Amino acid sequence: MGERLDVDVAIVGGGTAACAAAVALRRHGLTVAVLEKRRCGAGASGVNFGGVRQQGRDLRELPLSRRARPLWDGLNALLGEDVEFEATGHIKLARSEADLEFLERYRIDAAACGLELTMMGADAVHAELPWLGEKVLGASLSPTDGQANPRVVGPAFARLARRMGAEVREHTPVEAVAHTGSGFVVTAPGLEVRARRLVNAAGAGSGLVAASFGEAVPLTPLSPNMLVTEPMPYFVSRSIGVCGGDVYVRQVRRGNVVFGGGGGWQDHERGLARPNDAESLGGMKRTLQVVPGLAHARVIRTWSGVDGQMPDAIPVIGPSRTTPDLVHAFGFSGHGFQLGPVIGEIICELLVDGATPSPIEPFAIDRFDGLASAAPADAPVGGSTHTEH
Amino acid sequence: MSVAKLPHVAVVGAGPAGLRAVEVLVAGGLNPVLIDEAPRSGGQIYRRPPPGAERPAADLYGFEAAKATALHGLLDRLGDRVRYRPNTLVWSIEGKRLRLLADERFDALEVDAMILATGAMDRVLPFPGWTLPGVFTLGAAQIALKAQGVAIGRRVALIGAGPLLPLVAHQYRKAGAEVVLALDVTAFLPKVIHGFGLLNAPATLAKGLWYMARNVLGGVPMRFGARRLRVEGTDRVEAVVWTDARGREHRVACDAVGASFGLRSEIQLADLAGCRIVFDDLTRQWQPERSPEGRSSVVDVYLAGDGAAIGGADVAELTGARAALTLLADHGRPADAARIDRLDRELARHRRFRRALEAAYPFPGHLLDDLADTETLCRCEGITVGAVRAAARERDVDEINRLKALTRTGMGRCQGRVCGQAAAEILARSRGVPVETVGRLRGNPPVKPIPIEGGL
Ligand SMILES: Cc1cc2nc3c(=O)[nH]c(=O)nc-3n(C[C@H](O)[C@H](O)[C@H](O)COP(=O)(O)OP(=O)(O)OC[C@H]3O[C@@H](n4cnc5c(N)ncnc54)[C@H](O)[C@@H]3O)c2cc1C
Numbered sequence A: 001m002g003e004r005l006d007v008d009v010a011i012v013g014g015g016t017a018a019c020a021a022a023v024a025l026r027r028h029g030l031t032v033a034v035l036e037k038r039r040c041g042a043g044a045s046g047v048n049f050g051g052v053r054q055q056g057r058d059l060r061e062l063p064l065s066r067r068a069r070p071l072w073d074g075l076n077a078l079l080g081e082d083v084e085f086e087a088t089g090h091i092k093l094a095r096s097e098a099d100l101e102f103l104e105r106y107r108i109d110a111a112a113c114g115l116e117l118t119m120m121g122a123d124a125v126h127a128e129l130p131w132l133g134e135k136v137l138g139a140s141l142s143p144t145d146g147q148a149n150p151r152v153v154g155p156a157f158a159r160l161a162r163r164m165g166a167e168v169r170e171h172t173p174v175e176a177v178a179h180t181g182s183g184f185v186v187t188a189p190g191l192e193v194r195a196r197r198l199v200n201a202a203g204a205g206s207g208l209v210a211a212s213f214g215e216a217v218p219l220t221p222l223s224p225n226m227l228v229t230e231p232m233p234y235f236v237s238r239s240i241g242v243c244g245g246d247v248y249v250r251q252v253r254r255g256n257v258v259f260g261g262g263g264g265w266q267d268h269e270r271g272l273a274r275p276n277d278a279e280s281l282g283g284m285k286r287t288l289q290v291v292p293g294l295a296h297a298r299v300i301r302t303w304s305g306v307d308g309q310m311p312d313a314i315p316v317i318g319p320s321r322t323t324p325d326l327v328h329a330f331g332f333s334g335h336g337f338q339l340g341p342v343i344g345e346i347i348c349e350l351l352v353d354g355a356t357p358s359p360i361e362p363f364a365i366d367r368f369d370g371l372a373s374a375a376p377a378d379a380p381v382g383g384s385t386h387t388e389h
Numbered sequence B: 001m002s003v004a005k006l007p008h009v010a011v012v013g014a015g016p017a018g019l020r021a022v023e024v025l026v027a028g029g030l031n032p033v034l035i036d037e038a039p040r041s042g043g044q045i046y047r048r049p050p051p052g053a054e055r056p057a058a059d060l061y062g063f064e065a066a067k068a069t070a071l072h073g074l075l076d077r078l079g080d081r082v083r084y085r086p087n088t089l090v091w092s093i094e095g096k097r098l099r100l101l102a103d104e105r106f107d108a109l110e111v112d113a114m115i116l117a118t119g120a121m122d123r124v125l126p127f128p129g130w131t132l133p134g135v136f137t138l139g140a141a142q143i144a145l146k147a148q149g150v151a152i153g154r155r156v157a158l159i160g161a162g163p164l165l166p167l168v169a170h171q172y173r174k175a176g177a178e179v180v181l182a183l184d185v186t187a188f189l190p191k192v193i194h195g196f197g198l199l200n201a202p203a204t205l206a207k208g209l210w211y212m213a214r215n216v217l218g219g220v221p222m223r224f225g226a227r228r229l230r231v232e233g234t235d236r237v238e239a240v241v242w243t244d245a246r247g248r249e250h251r252v253a254c255d256a257v258g259a260s261f262g263l264r265s266e267i268q269l270a271d272l273a274g275c276r277i278v279f280d281d282l283t284r285q286w287q288p289e290r291s292p293e294g295r296s297s298v299v300d301v302y303l304a305g306d307g308a309a310i311g312g313a314d315v316a317e318l319t320g321a322r323a324a325l326t327l328l329a330d331h332g333r334p335a336d337a338a339r340i341d342r343l344d345r346e347l348a349r350h351r352r353f354r355r356a357l358e359a360a361y362p363f364p365g366h367l368l369d370d371l372a373d374t375e376t377l378c379r380c381e382g383i384t385v386g387a388v389r390a391a392a393r394e395r396d397v398d399e400i401n402r403l404k405a406l407t408r409t410g411m412g413r414c415q416g417r418v419c420g421q422a423a424a425e426i427l428a429r430s431r432g433v434p435v436e437t438v439g440r441l442r443g444n445p446p447v448k449p450i451p452i453e454g455g456l
């Protein structure tokens, strides 16, 4: 027989949400095991666009996003390394009258949630971003939003969890989860974990875990397609998005311009995604229209990743409806990077206090009861309908 | 696959392997597309000067002149039965669709089958001074001579760990350049011990010895077994300094250095095509799995030449022909059994030779152990050896993609094509684990940088 572990909390998955939860739980003195199939922070958490954005979120998600935002200011100190968070602001461009109206309505709604957005007229936008190619009619600026280096955040949370005494097990694919009379039994090759409580934070793999407890969910893989140029002189001073979400672009301090374009391919066999060339070409064209200054840039890499997508594009966060002591947190639908740190805290609150001050009712797992679970698609995912990041 | 339908085949790479492959395909009745990013056919070894700057083949290719001339004339002989697309980069492969870049414009090509003959590049390892102006790879030094007809300097020092070293030394001397040093960083002894294996290819061995003899006779000082290698200079190369097996330090003044340490296969396209990539103990590199018949692990993707396993030019020609014959047979075309038999016997002999050759030139890992933390490892991103060692020590990094993610090693223009192997070796050494356990950099398009406006 393999190794056995006995812990207060077992966490399936090792993304930012999972590792942040481990940190919060350790702070409360609970023993924790993080079980990650590949490497911590190498899933969606490690390969995303790096947008740390509140603007544009579903209003139901905004309170969580607002709560997450100040955590980003303290991440370097917490994690002991530079996650390159910078509040460059996020500008969302309106290219039609309808876009403008939409932005103005969103501004009012967001203000009600405490998020201050500033509407900019066409002249103001072009004065601030003189390199914009397309004529825009206006834009909405979220000055407190920004960007960070996703490659660093997840692994750093995992290391902090480990330093704080969590059992962080990589290359440990969870193959079975079950609730026995006395708690949970989680099995991976060569390892059996017994835990009083269980967290399902396995990203795109969370559907299987949920289903093991009779909670089938319509979770599908989402794979945005990403591109990056060689380093160039710094000029994209803000993180840029557009209404509709078909263009998003930012520049890192090193000089590389990162942008998105459509969706990648699913590699079912390896549970990975790969970029889709046609989508990359489309993304290049569209981005060039908005940022013609990239005309002489060269793309040095394209990539993709897999997040979990829910039909209503907001996550599942909260207690299981079938099984006590089980908490779900997945299905971030392409915008869970910014939320990561706060999801950890909310998971901890749910397990330790049995409740969270954050309004998580909209994220209940049983909101889809009666809906058949969607089959994973083979076509490029995230291409036809654009996801904002 | 039915006999009636002619498969549409692309051959990537117009080196010895790709050229022999198209020749066989044409003989088999097909009309293949031959794609190469270089402006003229010939590949690395038989690289040609641009039109108008030609020099006699005997000067350029030495012993190999006849082979070079034969290969260079091959496309003319095949005429319009081959659609030749020079100056065309294949930047990605998705299934059987090739993504092309020609004249800064994107294009695509759908095929039924493909032969990847992408060749090899110099294996680069860092040493103090490797980024100084005046330091080139051996391959670049050779290309300067073949394609431009110029030497890299007036007093040239050549450093290597493989048969390319005596060869380039010979070519430089012959072109009239002063070669002040040919330094093989590996020891001399293994070359004697493995001499028996080398006898498996007598002609090749004779050539190697001949080059070595000519170098010695011609006054090129050959030295073996270097430690603590460094190139000195303030703004550019001034001298090569090293320590020999007995601990004595040597210093040779020069104004240019050609240095690289064996070859590494260009595997990115095979990787993108989905071919299984395996670790080769002997060369310590990741290579696409290739059957003796030239098949990859993916149906209708065939592999030939140095892109799948380093074998040199003659082997590249043989594997090119062999892979094409397999492709024909797999697609129901008649195949010449006698020729296949002959090729297989020759290839078996070369494989024994190759193993002996690799053993004679072991991977010079000691150069990496000698490196100070301050030395640059990844030139594109300016990452030091120390940054890699620190990541291994302090940030739990035990895998090459994680190293890249946290330190930017291999994240620049070359995407690790140059520094990837050295980075993996240094990482593995820091962790005290076998290099294969740190894995390899994941491949993603494009294999080389592409212009963002190529689609407009
Ligand atoms: C390309 C891309 C761009 C994005 N851009 C942005 C952006 O700009 N801004 C933003 O806010 N969000 C963005 N997102 C979304 C964001 O990255 C995700 O929502 C977030 O990282 C999800 O975190 P997670 O911890 O839930 O999932 P993940 O990071 O995917 O972690 C889940 C982990 O669970 C593991 N796992 C799965 N099954 C098992 C099992 N059976 N056993 C053990 N382990 C298992 C996986 O290996 C994975 O590491 C993007 C996503 C992608 C893919």
Ligand SMILES: Cc1cc2nc3c(=O)[nH]c(=O)nc-3n(C[C@H](O)[C@H](O)[C@H](O)COP(=O)(O)OP(=O)(O)OC[C@H]3O[C@@H](n4cnc5c(N)ncnc54)[C@H](O)[C@@H]3O)c2cc1C
Binding pocket: B012, B013, B014, B015, B016, B017, B018, B035, B036, B037, B038, B042, B043, B044, B045, B046, B088, B089, B090, B091, B117, B118, B119, B120, B121, B122, B138, B139, B140, B142, B143, B164, B167, B263, B266, B269, B304, B305, B306, B307, B312, B313, B314, B316, B447
């Ligand atoms: C610089 C250098 C010098 C060498 N000198 C010698 C020598 O003197 N003697 C010797 O025996 N061996 C030498 N070699 C070894 C050499 O690899 C083989 O001798 C021989 O050239 C291998 O033939 P090949 O057909 O496999 O590949 P190559 O001759 O390397 O041909 C591969 C071709 O593929 C093309 N290509 C690769 N990727 C792509 C892409 N993505 N898109 C489009 N085209 C692509 C390249 O432009 C190249 O022309 C040398 C190698 C190098 C790198």
